[in-house]
Amino acid sequence: xxxxVFIEQRQGRIRKASLEALALARRLAGGPVAAVxxxxxxxxxxxxLGKSGAGVVYVADRDDLxxxxxxxxxxxxxxxxxxxxxxxxxxxxxxxGKDVAPRFxxxxxxxxxxxxxxxxxxxxxxxxxxxxxxxxxxxxxxCGTAALQIxxxxxxxxxxxxxxxxPDARVEKLxxxxxxxxxHVLAVETSESKELDVAExxxxxxxxxxxxxxxxxxxxxxxxxxxxxxxxxxxxxxxAGWIDHQHQVGQTGKVVSPTLxxxxxISGAIQHLAGMGTSKVIVAxxxxxxxxxxxxxxxxxxxxxxxxxxxxxxxxxxAKAE
Amino acid sequence: MNxxxxxxxxxxxxxxxxxxxxxxxxxxxxxxxxxxxxxEYALEEALRAREAAGAxxxxxxTVGPERAKTGLRECLARGADEAxxxxxxxxxxxxxxxxxxxxxxxxREGQYDFFWFGQKGVGADESLVGPMVAELLDLPxxxxxxxLEVAAGKVTAHREIEGAHEVVESSLPVVLTAQKGLNxxxxxxxxxxxxxxxxxxxxxxLASLGIPEADPANARTRWRKLELPPPRQACHMIPxxxxxxxxxxxxxxxxxxxxxx
Numbered sequence: 349x350x351x352x353v354f355i356e357q358r359q360g361r362i363r364k365a366s367l368e369a370l371a372l373a374r375r376l377a378g379g380p381v382a383a384v385x386x387x388x389x390x391x392x393x394x395x396x397l398g399k400s401g402a403g404v405v406y407v408a409d410r411d412d413l414x415x416x417x418x419x420x421x422x423x424x425x426x427x428x429x430x431x432x433x434x435x436x437x438x439x440x441x442x443x444x445g446k447d448v449a450p451r452f453x454x455x456x457x458x459x460x461x462x463x464x465x466x467x468x469x470x471x472x473x474x475x476x477x478x479x480x481x482x483x484x485x486x487x488x489x490x491c492g493t494a495a496l497q498i499x500x501x502x503x504x505x506x507x508x509x510x511x512x513x514x515p516d517a518r519v520e521k522l523x524x525x526x527x528x529x530x531x532h533v534l535a536v537e538t539s540e541s542k543e544l545d546v547a548e549x550x551x552x553x554x555x556x557x558x559x560x561x562x563x564x565x566x567x568x569x570x571x572x573x574x575x576x577x578x579x580x581x582x583x584x585x586x587x588a589g590w591i592d593h594q595h596q597v598g599q600t601g602k603v604v605s606p607t608l609x610x611x612x613x614i615s616g617a618i619q620h621l622a623g624m625g626t627s628k629v630i631v632a633x634x635x636x637x638x639x640x641x642x643x644x645x646x647x648x649x650x651x652x653x654x655x656x657x658x659x660x661x662x663x664x665x666x667a668k669a670e
Numbered sequence: 671m672n673x674x675x676x677x678x679x680x681x682x683x684x685x686x687x688x689x690x691x692x693x694x695x696x697x698x699x700x701x702x703x704x705x706x707x708x709x710e711y712a713l714e715e716a717l718r719a720r721e722a723a724g725a726x727x728x729x730x731x732t733v734g735p736e737r738a739k740t741g742l743r744e745c746l747a748r749g750a751d752e753a754x755x756x757x758x759x760x761x762x763x764x765x766x767x768x769x770x771x772x773x774x775x776x777x778r779e780g781q782y783d784f785f786w787f788g789q790k791g792v793g794a795d796e797s798l799v800g801p802m803v804a805e806l807l808d809l810p811x812x813x814x815x816x817x818l819e820v821a822a823g824k825v826t827a828h829r830e831i832e833g834a835h836e837v838v839e840s841s842l843p844v845v846l847t848a849q850k851g852l853n854x855x856x857x858x859x860x861x862x863x864x865x866x867x868x869x870x871x872x873x874x875x876l877a878s879l880g881i882p883e884a885d886p887a888n889a890r891t892r893w894r895k896l897e898l899p900p901p902r903q904a905c906h907m908i909p910x911x912x913x914x915x916x917x918x919x920x921x922x923x924x925x926x927x928x929x930x931x
Contacts, residue, residue: 416836418801418811443831447813450766450798454805459767459890462796475894481696482792488895492765492888507717520883531810531840534826538834545833551930593816594830599683599792600707600850608930619683625899629928631920632905642905646928647920651910659917667921668930 350473351381352434354425355397355405356444357390365503365548367400367439372506373438374401376469380514382406384428384522386421388414395516397606400508402517405422406431408524415536416444417529424453427524429456433495436474438467442547449500461489461499465605465626467506482599482622498582503548544578546597551608554580554597558613558634558653562590564647567654568612571661574668575610580624582614598623610660613653616641633657671726672818673716673784675750676773676799677709678791679734689896695763696896698882705741708788710855711848716786716855717749719820727751729780733772736757739871746866747858754869756879765891766794768883770802775879777807782843789814789847796835797847804845812838812844908927 351373356363373381380403385394387409408424425448429437437452439445441463453460454472461467464476465486473490474497480487491497506659547666548554553575562585572579581595597604599619609627614620616632616639624630625644632645633656649656681687681696682704688697694747705713720726730745732738733756742753756772758764764772766907777785785807787800797813804811816835817828828835830849851875858866906923910916924931 350759388793418804422805424744428707443814443829446797447811449810450801451805453798453890454767454770457767457890459765459802460796460798461891462766462798471695478791480793480795480896481685481687482795485689485696486897487694487794487893487901488897489885489891489893492890492892494890529810531812531838531844533836534830534839535837536834537828537837543833548832593849594833596850603795608924608928618686622683625902629924629930630902631924642907644902645905646903647908647923648905649908649910649913649916649920651916655913656910656917659913660920662914663917663921664931667925 349377349436349451350432350434350436351377351436352381352429352432353381354437354445354448355383355385356440356442357385357387357393360389360393362393363440363442364508365442368503368506369438369440369501370400370402371509372467372501376467382432382434383517384408384425386413386424391519394519398514398517399510399512404520405517406520406522408522410524412527415533417527417532418447419529422448422524423524423527424637426450427522435472437496437498439500441502443486445500449498452496456496458491458494458496458498461491463502464499465502465505467499467501479603479626479633483603483625484622502605504550527587545606546578546580546595547602549578550606551575552580552597552604552606553577553610553612554582554614555585555612556582556614557584559585565591567592567657571610571612571657574661574664582620597656609642612657614641615639616644629631671721671723671784672780672782672901673726673728673786674777674780674782675709675713675716675728675730675732675745675786677732677741677745678706678788678793679703679732679738680706680791680793683707683792687898689898694893694896703737703740704890705744706788706791708790708850711850712786712788713745713748713750714783714853715818715848717783722820729754731756731773731776733764733769737761743866744858746869747749747862748856749862752869754874754878755871756874758876763859765883765889766796766798768881770799770806771881771883772876772879773799774803774806776874777803784843784861785809785845787847789849800845800847809843809845810840812840813847814849815846816849816851818846863908866881877914
């Protein structure tokens with residue numbers, strides 16, 4: 349079976365989510381797979397993808413691919429697919445991957461196993477497992493009888509195994525036709541001091557209505573920094589305007605699966621649980637022992653978060669200093 | 671400024687999900703249905719563009735069983751001018767490609783500047799249909815839009831990506847998918863609700879649009895099984911009489927038992 353993996357880079361850095369997708373493809377294929385890498389000045393990054401599972405990397409290295417355009421990046425994927433004729437295409441379900449995958453699929457008259465959290469082969473057919481109804485249920489999905497099978501993988505779920513002994517990938521230059529996209533990126537505006545995004549974070553510390561007001565974010569920020577985590581928030585505090593929507597975890601925010609999720613002053617409405625219920629370890633800090641968050645939590649402390657959160661931050665720092 | 675707004679009619683986000691007897695679909699008893707929340711932002715933005723331009727028509731479209739007409743009525747009550755219902759008949763669980771083909775077929779029958787979608791439905795949660803329609807119509811698209819400026823013949827859209835916004839300029843017509851933060855959707859007025867009853871809903875049959883994927887045998891993706899997530903272990907409650915001791919115990923458990931620190 350032939351696999352092709354779409355590799356995303358931003359500003360010359362390969363995304364971890366893409367390395368996860370590449371390692372997964374190698375595991376399923378039982379050996380090196382093909383990859384495609386679009387961007388500007390990306391050729392030097394290609395060889396090292398061999399450590400993550402690439403046997404060959406098709407590189408589309410052009411000035412007009414410096415910034416993302418769906419026309420240019422889907423075009424590069426399409427050109428690589430024409431060369432490689434894959435049975436399976438794997439793409440990380442990042443903002444870019446969610447843009448590229450459906451367009452490429454429609455071009456090939458197929459659909460996508462979107463945002464899978466598990467992917468395996470039954471014979472030569474992909475079987476995925478993916479959250480549906482905002483994480484309240486899981487569907488096992490396949491591609492019917494479609495000849496080309498495409499999956500996008502949820503970031504942070506699959507291990508990004510490396511084989512340091514593996515040889516560098518062979519690099520092949522890809523010819524891409526005229527791009528001239530009708531939608532093109534003018535600028536990338538990094539928000540609020542280049543914060544780690546909850547969708548990509550391994551550890552998340554979230555605040556809810558229990559923080560009582562936006563002036564109390566430093567309480568949560570302190571623990572967030574102690575853990576080196578991303579900052580999350582419940583819908584209630586986003587709707588109240590206490591923090592920007594990009595921090596929202598839950599049904600109408602981001603659906604996340606970190607290793608550790610710490611919920612501070614979050615009662616655990618069904619919409620919030622839908623967004624973080626697949627976290628590996630959940631810690632709940634809340635004053636109400638009946639709060640639904642304790643039903644999904646691994647560890648819980650019932651108490652005033654204005655007293656417990658600073659103590660936890662202190663204990664984390666002490667433990668890390670050991 | 672003419673807009674086509676595609677909506678999904680999905681289980682209310684507060685609904686408890688149950689699995690049907692076939693083991694692979696939703697048990698629909700007691701499910702309350704709503705217009706997907708992201709589609710509300712899409713509709714609102716289309717209404718505002720029409721109002722700002724002082725001209726234009728906002729058309730809403732959905733592909734689904736008969737109940738989806740209720741969702742169209744809600745959109746008409748909020749201010750949409752007309753609606754198209756694509757009757758999916760027995761094929762209630764269409765895959766994204768079949769849905770996209772049906773919407774693209776409706777789109778080709780009109781003249782639109784904007785094609786709006788929610789950035790995801792809150793049902794299958796695939797976020798596929800909008801970009802697929804863009805590809806089928808050979809149009810540019812911008813996904814996950816949180817801010818939009820409309821100028822003569824073009825738009826500037828701010829789109830949410832990981833930890834940043836991309837500012838994207840596009841020509842018209844364009845396909846856009848709406849993210850939370852784009853606007854505050856209006857409620858339907860009493861006048862709107864009364865008026866909606868008189869507005870037309872055009873009906874089309876999926877079968878007559880010539881979409882082979884409408885036949886389950888041709889589905890490009892299928893649900894083989896639907897399951898509820900496995901229950902989590904009972905919470906280990908740490909006594910909190912002394913917050914400092916509780917915090918130390920929590921950190922010890924995270925390190926030694928859960929091994930995540």
